[in-house]
Amino acid sequence: MMDKEFCGRTRRQFLWEMGAGFVGTAMAGMFEDSFFAKQSLAADGVTPYAPPKLGKGGKAPMIPAKAKSVIFLYMYGGPSQIDTFDYKPGMKGMDGKTINVKTFGRGGHKNQGRIVEPKFEFKQYGQCGKWVSSLFPNLATCVDDIAFLHSMTADSPIHGSAMLQMNSGKILSGSPCIGSWVNYGLGSVNENLPGFVVMLDPRGGPISGPKNWSSGYMPATYQATVVSATDTPILDLRRPDELRDVDQRKILDTLKAYNSEHERPRSDNSNLAARIESYELAYRMQAAAPEATDLHSEPEHIRELYGLNDKRTEVFGRQCLMARRMVERGVRFIQIYSGGAHVDSTWDAHNDLVENHSLHAGETDKPIAGLIKDLKQRGLLDETLIVWGGEFGRQPTAEYAVGTGRDHNAYGFTMWMAGGGVKGGVSVGQTDELGSKAVEDPLKVKHLHATILHQMGLDQNRLTYFYGGLNQKLVGVEGAEPIKQII
C-alpha cells in the first residue's frame, strides 16, 4: 500500500524521517530496517528504499558525486552582464545611439532603445585571459577557477516570478526550492545543523520573502533555516537569558521522564521516541549552531581575506566566512543574498547603474574572492560548488530618456560556477554583440539546476517527488541535461 500513497505522503514521511532533515540520522537507529525496507521507496520512486548507513554521511548519492555542498551567492535584483563579465568591446563609443533591439522588462516589450555602453573598464585576467570589468578586481584573480555561463535565459523578466524560477524551477509558488531538493535527495550529514541555510542582506529579504526558500509541497523539514550573523543565528535557538544551562537541563530531564513513561506502553509508535530525541537534538543545536557561526576563532589573515576589516565588505564577508564554516560541518546548501528589500538596495539598477553596481559589487567582490581562495587553500573547493548570479540580467539599453538605468533582461544573462568539479577558466555560450539575448548555446534555468544536482551526485531526471498525481522534478517533466561543457 505504501508504495502508491497519495502525494507521496505516507511514504515520504518515512523517507524524510529516515534519511533527511537534520533529525534523520538520529532517528534511523530507532527503527527496524526491514520494516522500512518493505514499504519505502527511494527518491526515484522506484528503487526499494535502503535505509541509510547509520551514523554520519546521509544517504548515498544516486550517481558519483563531485560536490558535497553548494554555496549559492544570490545577486538579488539582477546584475548587468555587460557591466560585469560579458565583455562587449563593440559597444564602446555607442553610448546614446538609438538602435533596434527587442527587449522585455518591467516596462514591457520594446523594439528600440538608447544604448548605455558598458560603464566599467574591462581587463584580461588569468591564464584563460578572461575579460572582467573593474567592478571585480579581486574576483578577477580567480577566473581560472570559474566557469562562466554567458547564455543564461529565464522565463520571466519580473522579479517575483523569476526569483521563484531561479530558486524552485517554477514561476509559480508552491514548489520546493533547490536546497530542499538537495537535502531531500542526499539527507543530512550533521544532525546538529540545518541542511539548507539562507543568509539575508541586512537591508531586507527578497521579494516574496520565504517563498524563496520554501519546501513547497515537501514537508517543512526541507525548507531553509534563516541564519543571521548575530549571536542568535537561528530563530529561538538561544536559551532565554534568565534560564541557566543547568536549569534548562532540569526542564529537559523532567520532560524526558514524563515522556519516557508515556512512551513505554506505546513503543510501536516511533514518532514518540523521535520527539523525545528531537529535544536532545535541539539542546545540542543550541551549542553547535553558534559554534558553527562564531567567527572569533578565525585568525586575522582569514578575517582580512574575507574583508571583515572593511566596513563595506564586512557583512557579506562575515556571511561568506560563516558559509565556509558550515560547509566544513556538512551543511548541504547555503544561499547568501546580496541585496535586500527593493530597487537600489538590490542589484536592480533602474536608475543609476554605476552607483548601484559599484555599491553591490564593492560589497561582495573581496568576500567572494576570499571565499574561493580560502576553500581552495583548504582543499575544499573541489567539493564545494559555488554558484553566482541573479534572477536575470539587464538590458543593453536605457530604461528612461535620461540616465544609465537598465531594465530587466531574461533573454540573456551571465551566471558563473566555481569548484565542485566544475572546470575553471571556461566560458559557455554567447549573447549577441549587445548582450541583449543569448545566441549561442542558450541555457535555461533548468540546465543550471540540472548541473547543480548532477555535481551533487543526484540524477536530475530521476530525482522525483510524487505530488499532485505526478512525479515532480526540479528540472520539470521533460527533464534537462547538465551543462556538459563545464563538467
Place this chain on the structure above:
Amino acid sequence: MRMNRITFSQLWRVGVASSLGLLAVSAAVPVLSGPPAKNPNADNNAFYETKVRPILTARCLTCHTGAGGSGGLDLTDRAAILKGGESGAAVNLSKNADSLILRFINYHESRKMPPQGKIPQPEIDVLTKWVAMGLPMTAKKVSSAGSATGSFHGPPKVNAETKNFWAFRPVKRPAVPAVKNMAWVRNPMDAFVLAKLEKNNLMPAPPLGKAAWLRRVTYDLIGLPPTPEETKAFLVDTAPNAYEKVVDRLLASPHYGEKWGRHWLDLVRYAETNSFERDGAKPFAYRYRDYVIKSLNDDKPYDVFIKEQLAGDELDKVTPETLTATGYYRLGQWDDEPADPEQARYDELDDIVATTGQTMLGLTVNCARCHDHKLDPIPQKDYYRMLAFFQNVRRYQQGGWERNDVTALRVIATEEERKSFSGAEVAWKAKLDPFNKAITTVEKKVSATFVPVEVEEFRDEAKRPEIIKKRIPTLITEAEYTEYLKNVEARNALRDNPPPGLTRALGVVEGDISAPATHVLLRGNPHVPGQEVTPGFLSVLSPPDPEISPNADGSSSGRRRALAEWIASPKNPLTARVMANRLFQHHFGRGIVRSTSNFGRLGDTPTHPELLDFLATELVKNNWRLKPMHRMMTLSTAYRMSSQGNKTALAKDPENNLLWRVDMRRLTAEEVRDSILAVNGTLNRTLYGPSVYPRIPKEVLAGQSVPGSGWDVNSGPEQQTRRSIYTHIKRSLALPILASFDAADTDFTCPVRFATTQPTQALSMLNSPFLGQQAADFAALLQKQAGDDPKAQVLLGLWRALQRPPTEKEIARGMAFFRDMTQESNISQKEALRRYCLVLLNLNEFMYLD
C-alpha cells in the same frame, strides 16, 4: 491489475519505457506496416536495427511511444511516424529536408527535440540518412491477442474496461456483513470493520478508557481539549447514553464548524493574499471562511454546499450567503504582473480545475492539461471541456481593488443598508468632486511636458507635487501650486474617510451569458489552440450532456450551475464516496482510500470498499448532512478502539490496513496553538469576523522585502489569542508556530497534512518568547485557581494539560521539579511554576492523542 499498474507507472516514472520499446522491437518479425519503404531489404533493416533504433530508444521513445506519445507522436511505428502528431506528419518522404523530425532535432524550429539538449551531430546524420532511405523499419511484434505490444502503454482509453474501475462504478449499497461477535457491533459500520478482522483472525483493540475517548472525540469534533470539568462529569456519568450526550453536545458546539471548516479550507487552498511580488490582500476573504464555518455549524447538506460554492450566483435563489460561497474561485494565487498574460490566465483556470477535480471528485483532472492523463482515462479533451465551465469567469483586474469591484467583489448588502448608503454616498461624492476637479485641472496643465521618467513617477500620487513644483513659474504660478497642495490635502482627507461602504464579499462575476470559445491547447500551450470544445463532464463517468441555461437577468452563462448539479448529484459515483472518505479520514486518521483526493488508478485502493460504499449511500440517505455521519462514526465500537499495539497484529498488519486499532495522531498545527491557549485559559472563543494578526518575531519579518508589510501589528491583546482559523493567512508569511507544525501549504489543495518531528519545533516550544508567555499565563491561571500550594498547582496543571486524572507518580515528579528549582536553583516559586508549565506544554501526551 496492481502489478500492471505498478509496472507501467515505474516505466513511466523513470523512462524505462524506452527499453521496453527496445524489447518489443528487437523481438520483431520483419513485416512492414504502413506504405512499403523504398528499398525494404535486409540491409536497410539492419541499418535501422543497429544505427537508428538505439538513437530513438535513447533519445525519443521515452516520450514518443504508443498511441499516447507526447504531442500525439508515436515513433515506434512507421505508419504512425508518417501520420505524425499534433504538429503534422513527422517525416515528409517526398521532401526529406522538410521533415519535421529533422527540423526539430536540428533545432531549426521553435520546438526543439529532444528538449533536454541537442543530440550530437553524428546521431543527427544517422537520422537524416534514415529519412533519406525512406524510413526503413522493422515492424513490431504482434501479440497473440492481436494488438501490437508496442502500443499497450500510453494513456488509458475511455472504454468499457476503464469505466469499470471501482471508483467509476455507480455506488451500490452493500449488504451488512454477518459477524461472529455481534456484541461488538453498535452500528452497521462496526459490522464492516469486524467482518474483515474476523476473516483475518485479528482481534480488535480493546476499548479506550473513558477520559481518552473523550479527549479523542473532543479534538476530532471541535479541535480543542475537553476541560477538566467536562472530563470529570463524563467519568462519573454512568447513564447508558453518556457517550451520545457528549457527541451531541460537541456537534452542537459552534467550535465544530471551526474544526471541520479548517479541513475544507485545506482542500480549497484557502489563503487571504495573492502571492507573487506584492502578495496583496484579497479583500473580504474572511467572509468565505466564515461562510464555511457557518455552513458546517448549520449542518448544511454537502450537495448544497458544493452548489453554492461553484454556482452561488446562478442558483434559483441567490442570497448574500450563496454569493459569498463563490469566493471559492478567488482563493488561489494571482500574478498581477505576469510575463505571459495568456499563460497566467490558463494557470488560474487550471488552479480551479485542479482544485475542483481533486477536492470534489477525487480525480487529478489537472494531469490532462498538456496531454491525455497518463494513468486515468481522462483525455485531454475532457480537461478542456471541464475548463470550459469556468471560461466565462472574469479575472481579477490589474490596478487595485477599486477596479475589482466589477470583477471579483459582490455586494451582499441588505435593502435597508442599500438605502441608507446611497444617500450618504451621494453627499460624500458631492463634497469630493470639486477638489478632484481643481486638482486635475492643474495636473493637466503640466502633464504634456513630462519626460518619460516623470510619466512613470507621476503614477505615484505622492510624487506628483514635486514634479508639478518644477513647473513654477513657467506653467503654473506659486499661488496656484499652494492652492493645489491645499486641495490635495483636503481631498485625501475626505477620500480616506468615505461613508461605510455596502457590505461586499469576494465572489465570482461573469457579467454576461456568452462565454468565449474554449479550445484544446496543444501541449497545454495557450498560444497553440487546437480543436474547439464545449462544456462537458468527464466521459469516463458516462455522464449526461450538460443542460446549460443562462441566468435570466443575463448576468451569467449558467455553465457552472450545470457542473455543480452534476457533481452534487447522488448519481455521480465519486462525490459521495470522496466526501464520506474524508469524514472517515479525519476520524480514523486515514481514509478508507488513503489517497483521499486521488480515487484514480494511481491512488490507493480502498481498504474497506464495502464500508466506503455503505458510508457513501448513508451520506446521501441522510440528505448529504454531515452531522449524522459524525455521530455514527464517533459512536461506533470501531472508534472506541484504543491505539494500543499488539504483537500479532503488528506483525500481520503493521500499517493497520484492517483497522484493528485506531492509530495515535499528533495534534494539527492549529490544534497545537489553540490547545496551548485553551489549557492556559487565555483562548478567546469569539466566532467569525475579519482575520487577526498574532505577533510575529522581527527575525521572521526580516525575511520580507519590506519587513512587516501586510501584517497588521495592531491586533489588540485580546485578538492575539483567537483560534488559529481566524489568523490572517498570508501566502508569503506564515505564523511560525503553525508553519512549524505542518499547517497546509496554501498554494495547492492539501488533502493530507504532514506530521513532522523536527528539532526546530522543540527549539520554539522551549525558547520562543511566545511559549515563554504562554507558560507564564498558564502559571498565573494555576496560581489563581489552585492557590499557593505547589501540590495543588501541579495537580491542576497536569489535569489541564493531559485532560485526565494524573497519577501519584506524575504529581511526585512535578513536586520534585519544584523542589529542585526553588531549593537548588534558588528561584522564586512563581518562576518555578512557570517552568513547570513549560514542561507541561511540551509533553508528548499533550501533543498526541491515543
